[in-house]
Amino acid sequence: MPLFLNPTFRDVLADADRAQIGMWVCSGSPLVAEICAGSGLDWLLIDGEHSPNSLESIIAQLQAVAAYPITPLVRVPSGDTVVIKQYLDLGVQNLLVPMVNTEADALAVASAVRYPPLGVRGVGSALARAARWNRVENYLGRADEYVSLFVQIETADAVANAAAIASVDGVDGAFVGPSDLAASMGYLGQQEHPEVVEAVERAIRTTSALGKPVGVNAFGTKVAERYRAAGATFVLVGADVALLARGSEALAGSFIPTQDQAETSEPRASY
Template sequence: MPIRVEPTFAEALTAADRPLAGMWICSGSPLVAEICAGSGLDWLLIDAEHSPNGLESILAQLQTVHGYPVQAVVRPPVNDTVLLKQYLDLGVQNLLIPMVNSAAEARAAVAAVRYPPHGVRGVGSALARASRWNRIPDYLARASETVSVTVQIESTAAVAAVEEILAVDGVDAVFLGPSDLAASMGLLGEQEHPKVRAAVEHCLDAAKAAGKPAGVNAFNEATAKAYLDAGASFVLVGADVAMLARGSETLAAKFVPAPGPDEEYDGGARPSY
């Protein structure tokens, strides 16, 4: 039975009449991913760079969120040809490649998602979920149409090269990471610094001039709205683990007495009251 190919994140960005809002999925939990998939947000970023996600957990989350009206984007830990091949064979359609600092690195990412002669992706479609085990008609010829590549701009080198990166054929969008960008500017932990925000807005302007979408990570609501006003096409505005951490802290603050002046919580069992 022929299987329908889902639209990519790049196609969703092109078709949208407004910026797309999403959140990070960092817990590694398919259940949490499914809860977030039904939230009404436009897209989810399943992260494997700073989160406990391997091939099996990524596969489980892709299967869990499939069928919900949400785009699933996956961030690998590194721009590596072999790892990207495995992600693609799992059925990852939308990749966010971290730490892309040059046009050459962007071209390497694009080559990794395309079969020869246009790239270097290894051929194993008969064994792979990507082709639904050869149930997608003409998958080998059409594979590049089923994949979108967004590259992450998160260093001063990448900002300096953003026009060249945007010009790479096969780069569908760029995504700005203010936290690592701030660190590379000697402003660790100061992603709201005016110099960092100016660099982000420079990249948003460059993307607009190139005719490609640009997104940004911004958990601060006012900052997110400012970047949207500056031309961001998509944003990440929260994370599952951060929401759970802050929500549970709020509950504790409401219902658990604060330690006395001579008490200090050491991370073990809480004292009884």
């Protein structure tokens, strides 16, 4: 009996009547991923760039969240063609590629997610969870329907090239990363600097004007609302490890006052 895969994040965003709200899963833990999947949020970003994830832990997290009504987006560590092939073969349907700075970068990653003649993705569907070991009927012919590609705009150069990047055939949307963008603009650690915020909003407007969905990382409520008002259609508002770090600090501070806490008026940054 043929199997059917879940709708892609591209399809979910096209059908949504509001911005989709999600969170990072950076712990590498399938258990934590499953806890987050049952939260009522719309989507999860499972991170392979800045987290202690392997191919084995990525697939375990995909399996853990599969039972829940939430859409996983998975970030690869780089736009390397071989890495993208491996993630897709694991069954990653929604891929996020970091540091896409130019139209050429976008063309390369769009090619990496597609089978020939449209791209260069290696063919191994009979061996891979992506096609459920060829239990998904005509997976090779329909793979474009089952995979969505999102690229990260996270440098000043990428913001300048946002229109060209978002216009590439095969790129389904963009995600703006304020942390690396701030660093590239000379404002390391200042994601809410006015010039950084303006650049983020410019990238959002440019991408939205082309009819492509655009997301953003925004852990602060006010800045998240600002970016939603600017046109962001999917927003990350927290991370598993940050929630645990800040929550455990608050718990300790409630019972164990220390000199360090007494002298620290500013909370630690969570992104």
